[in-house]
Amino acid sequence: xxxxxxxxxxxxxxxxxxxxxxxxxxxxxxxxxxxxxxxxxxxxxxxxxxxxxxxxxxxxxxxxxxxxxxxxxxxxxxxxxxxxxxxxxxxxxxxxxxxxxxxxxxxxxxxxxxxxxxxxxxxxxxxxxxxxxxxxxxxxxxxxxxxxxxxxxxxxxxxxxxxxxxxxxxxxxxxxxxxxxxxxxxxxxxxxxxxxxx
Numbered sequence: 001x002x003x004x005x006x007x008x009x010x011x012x013x014x015x016x017x018x019x020x021x022x023x024x025x026x027x028x029x030x031x032x033x034x035x036x037x038x039x040x041x042x043x044x045x046x047x048x049x050x051x052x053x054x055x056x057x058x059x060x061x062x063x064x065x066x067x068x069x070x071x072x073x074x075x076x077x078x079x080x081x082x083x084x085x086x087x088x089x090x091x092x093x094x095x096x097x098x099x100x101x102x103x104x105x106x107x108x109x110x111x112x113x114x115x116x117x118x119x120x121x122x123x124x125x126x127x128x129x130x131x132x133x134x135x136x137x138x139x140x141x142x143x144x145x146x147x148x149x150x151x152x153x154x155x156x157x158x159x160x161x162x163x164x165x166x167x168x169x170x171x172x173x174x175x176x177x178x179x180x181x182x183x184x185x186x187x188x189x190x191x192x193x194x195x196x197x198x
Contacts, residue, residue, distance in 0.1 A: 013114065
């Protein structure tokens with residue numbers, strides 16, 4: 001089974017991904033892939049430098065993420081240009097990793113995709129687990145974790161689809177408002193029910 005794991009910023013999705021990994025499930029992590037596809041020497045990085053200029057590269061050949069972030073944050077057309085380069089590369093690599101795990105004999109693979117619904121990637125997976133959290137808990141965690149003001153934290157939260165929308169699109173929801181034991185218990189219950197773990 002290909003399981004999609006998603007949530008919202010500061011919902012605790014990474015914690016759940018770690019639990020799944022500890023249960024022996026292979027994880028394809030979209031955030032890791034997004035970093036890998038722009039490593040020095042990759043075709044994706046060459047395309048970015050071509051579109052945004054060589055100044056976008058640091059002296060060691062790595063991508064200057066801060067500079068790129070500043071550019072695309074203020075210019076929607078530039079953001080679209082970047083997404084048009086990045087998204088196909090990320091999707092291709094994620095599918096390559098998924099298929100490699102299946103070929104290696106894994107019965108189940110977890111696709112950890114933060115923006116699963118926003119990017120309309122539901123067709124990549126067979127079942128979807130959403131890690132959900134109340135807005136109050138999410139706001140508090142985000143402010144603490146990223147040292148943000150309330151306004152900045154809310155702006156980040158509201159740039160994603162509301163939790164209620166994601167929950168409607170899920171096959172299972174893990175409510176991560178309490179302690180880690182409760183979260184783990186919910187996860188194991190879902191995986192047992194789906195015959196992923198015995």
